[in-house]
Amino acid sequence: MAELRFTKGHGTGNDFVLVADPHGELDLKPSDVARLCDRRFGIGADGLLRAVPTSAEPLAPQGTAAAWFMDYRNADGSTAEMCGNGIRVFTAFLIEEGLVELPAGERLPIATRGGVMTVQRSGTGYVVDLGRWTLGPDDVAVRIAGVDVVRPGLSIDVPNPHVVVALADDEELTGADLSGAPVLDPAPPTGANVELVRPEDPLVDDDGVARIRMRVHERGSGETLSCGTGAVAAALATRHWAGRGAPDEWRVTVPGGVLGVRMFPAEDGEHVALSGPAELVYTGVVDV
Structure with a gap:
């Protein structure tokens, strides 16, 4: 049984277990994710966010400017294309772990199963461009x-x-x-x-x-x-x-x-942006 270091975070009450996988070596099965997210027998969360370098994740879109891939899993262990609250919390986690820097006014590209999204700081936390809808x-x-x-x-x-x-x-x-x-x-x-x-x-x-x-x-x-x-x-x-x-x-x-939520024109059509808070609550270690 191995130990897993994690952080618990949330965006407007939508809560997540966050883990860093800097070498792409962490193999979390759906049953592992479901147990970690279980509110009675695990940490408890709506989902799990794994931070892995895009270059180390075969499922991540390659050839992009995004250095990090957000591997999002639902509470039952299934995968999803994206998570709007999750990507803000994911950004706060990358910054807290010293994996990225995001100065005011700069944009951070993050790869997801739904494509590459860009995140900026905002007055209420972070704002993410979700692209075309x-x-x-x-x-x-x-x-x-x-x-x-x-x-x-x-x-x-x-x-x-x-x-x-x-x-x-x-x-x-x-x-x-x-x-x-x-x-x-x-x-x-x-x-x-x-x-x-x-x-x-x-x-x-x-x-x-x-x-x-x-x-x-x-x-x-x-x-x-x-x-x-x-x-x-x-x-x-x-x-x-x-x-x-x-x-x-x-x-x-x-x-x-x-x-x-804000809709705005872009070169490839109308985009939509989401803004809101991102809070990191605590860090711990759990057996997997």
Whole structure:
């Protein structure tokens, strides 16, 4: 049995176990990840982030400027394309471990299964450019425990797959039971995170920023206090429903805090950025 040094961190309550693998030698099986993330018998987390040099990870995209690859695993040990809260915490971890430097105004590229993302410091922590997003079908039927009728969902990839559902009122948002996964029809082949959204009243405040509230069920993790790419998908979906004239600046309130979302033009199309805090809580050693 080997010892594993780890750090526990979170972004708006979305929490992670972080481990450094500077030589690409750490072989964590799905069962290992599930045990480490178990809240009763392990450290407890929504997922695990392994920091490995891009050059030492065969699955990482090669030929990029990103020196580090973020290997993200869900709490059940399965893999995901990206993690919006996780990549901010991952950046804070790399800095704390002395693996990178990120001066104010500089950009740090990080490789993920969903592509290379760039991270900068911000007033609330970090902001990450998630790149282009993709609008999918709007005819997904979503059955949610605790919600009386089936609701239509809108599919959005950023790059994780999401299905966003607008609810009628605050009672539906708080009363929805996300202890189990909502049932999607048709079911996405690789599953999807499901976001339940309730726009604030008014949607757009005097400062021109739109505001929504959100809860989320993440594939492989269950209901979490926050989901970064889910907040982005929720803002994109609500802007889509609001139509022409809807703002590009959003504040998304999740059970664990508040995240910022901004849509902006780029050479290859519209990009979307996510901003929010990243906290490192403690460091320890565990047997694996």
